[in-house]
Amino acid sequence: MQRKRSLLPLIGMQSSFSAFGMLSLLTVCLSSAYAEVKCLNGQGSAAIVNDDISSAKMEATARARWAALEEAVGVEVRSQSVVENSALLDDMVTMQGKGTISSSKVLSEKRDQGMYHVTVNACIEPSKAAEAVASLALNNSVAVFLPARRPRVLQESESTARVSNSRKTAKASVTSQSVTEEQEESNILSDTLIEKLVEQGYTVTDIAPTGVLDAEEVDKAIKSGNFTAMRSLIGKYLSNLLLIGKVDYTVSQKKGEEIGYGIEAPFNRVTVRLTYRLLTRERDSGKLVIVGAGTSEAKGNAANLEDAAAKGMENLSTKVIPALLDKFARQIKGVSRKIAVKVDGLDAVEGTFDVKQVIGNAAWVSDVEATGLNEYRVSYPENSIYLANSLSRNPKLKLVEFSPYSIRLSYRK
CATH class of the missing domain: 3.40.50 (Rossmann fold)
Incomplete structure (x- = not known):
């Protein structure tokens, strides 16, 4: 009788371990399913300017990678409709995605009448991709x-x-x-x-x-x-x-x-x-x-x-x-935030005034404050990627560096 009593806890422990093992296995399976990587094709195109094929290929590849990411998430509003600078999109995938695109390879590329077309296959984790895309959401x-x-x-x-x-x-x-x-x-x-x-x-x-x-x-x-x-x-x-x-x-x-x-x-x-x-x-x-x-x-x-x-x-x-x-x-x-904007290449007061006016006229900018020589603190309620995109469209400004809370530009007179 004593032996039987001593075996009962062992049987219970074995059952507990078995149940725990099955539960753990189920949890791992569910987590794996949620984090399953999808490999999707994406297509991108870019105009060839001044016969600069390498820049056109880089832009087309960035657009193709982003197209694959959008496909993985099922986003309805294409990012190109709000952010035209494909380099900014690719940088955001790197900064915000945190492993969103685990790998990608170019499947095909061709030049056709002033355009460069690229098709890539990108392997994407949907849950992380959703976070990256959601960070593009406009506050307005x-x-x-x-x-x-x-x-x-x-x-x-x-x-x-x-x-x-x-x-x-x-x-x-x-x-x-x-x-x-x-x-x-x-x-x-x-x-x-x-x-x-x-x-x-x-x-x-x-x-x-x-x-x-x-x-x-x-x-x-x-x-x-x-x-x-x-x-x-x-x-x-x-x-x-x-x-x-x-x-x-x-x-x-x-x-x-x-x-x-x-x-x-x-x-x-x-x-x-x-x-x-x-x-x-x-x-x-x-x-x-x-x-x-x-x-x-x-x-x-x-x-x-x-x-x-x-x-x-x-x-x-x-x-x-x-x-x-x-x-x-x-x-x-x-949700308005402060973004540091620095402009290189200014050496005159009228140049400083022009840039400040350009920044102030950008959509959603509520205030521009000069904090130093050619440096500004901008009150902006949106994701700073939109401010960088808006300013880089101006023919007098070239985007040099971008981060969520700082933008660096060069001024063209």
């Missing part, structure tokens, strides 16, 4: 998804009924409706908000037409507080802010129903309610955090139920959009 870029539940009248009819009270019996007109409900992913509120955001200078992505998200997912995320499913949208659309929410409605009053003293309601009254969350991505952890939240409601009156709901949406838009715009503005102002 917002993705919007505000689906609305609304009534739709299938059939409406009127009939006459006798209505009695303690004093008399009278005839009354009774309206009956056959009503169904539907989700409108593009609606009065979302369309009006997007229009106002564009007027304010924001880069806006309307998620509704893409079909990557539905009202049910948004409802679950808001109720649970779990926004993991939304995280990929930040990188997919290069957006820094993501506004999600839902609009619901209740019929507060039906046309024709008695509202007291024998009086019938002359119209339908619909109350519409918005619940929303404004999300952004933490720079260090990559997690989505809530930077704004709220609810709002408004009423609409009309003879037709659908018209009443539409009127409620119009009133809700008038009420809530100014508050949303204010939250966007405060969020972008809060």
Whole structure:
């Protein structure tokens, strides 16, 4: 009996070790699957300027590498539309990617009528690639998804009924409706908000037409507080802010129903309610955090139920959009950073003034302060890669060095 008792713990330990081993193996397998490297082809092209083939090949190769990275992540907004300097993109892969592209090789290259074309095969770790691409997100870029539940009248009819009270019996007109409900992913509120955001200078992505998200997912995320499913949208659309929410409605009053003293309601009254969350991505952890939240409601009156709901949406838009715009503005102002800009090749006061003016005129620059001879501190709310890209487009300035918090240029008189 003693031996049997002494063997039981050993059997238990063996089972524990076996279970632990299987769990560890499963964890390793899952981690390996998540970190699986994808080898994809990418194509890039560049113009040959002054017969400089080597520079054109370098630029085309950089574009091809980035095209493969975008393919791995599934990004919708091509980086070339916001950053034209391919050398900056390649530098960012090196700085931000941290092993994003483990290896790459040129499969083919050719010169064709002033253009140089390169096809590469790049091996990429998608999770790291997503982080690299997400770092390109514009602070003034917002993705919007505000689906609305609304009534739709299938059939409406009127009939006459006798209505009695303690004093008399009278005839009354009774309206009956056959009503169904539907989700409108593009609606009065979302369309009006997007229009106002564009007027304010924001880069806006309307998620509704893409079909990557539905009202049910948004409802679950808001109720649970779990926004993991939304995280990929930040990188997919290069957006820094993501506004999600839902609009619901209740019929507060039906046309024709008695509202007291024998009086019938002359119209339908619909109350519409918005619940929303404004999300952004933490720079260090990559997690989505809530930077704004709220609810709002408004009423609409009309003879037709659908018209009443539409009127409620119009009133809700008038009420809530100014508050949303204010939250966007405060969020972008809060992430402004200081970037050191140095310009070589200046030897005259008028030259210094010209460059300072050029920097100040760049998009999103809020302040330029001279800190030394040909050195400036620039207040800028965006990723500094966009400032470097903007300044390098000027024919008088050539980009020499770039890092997240410093830019070095040479001045051409």
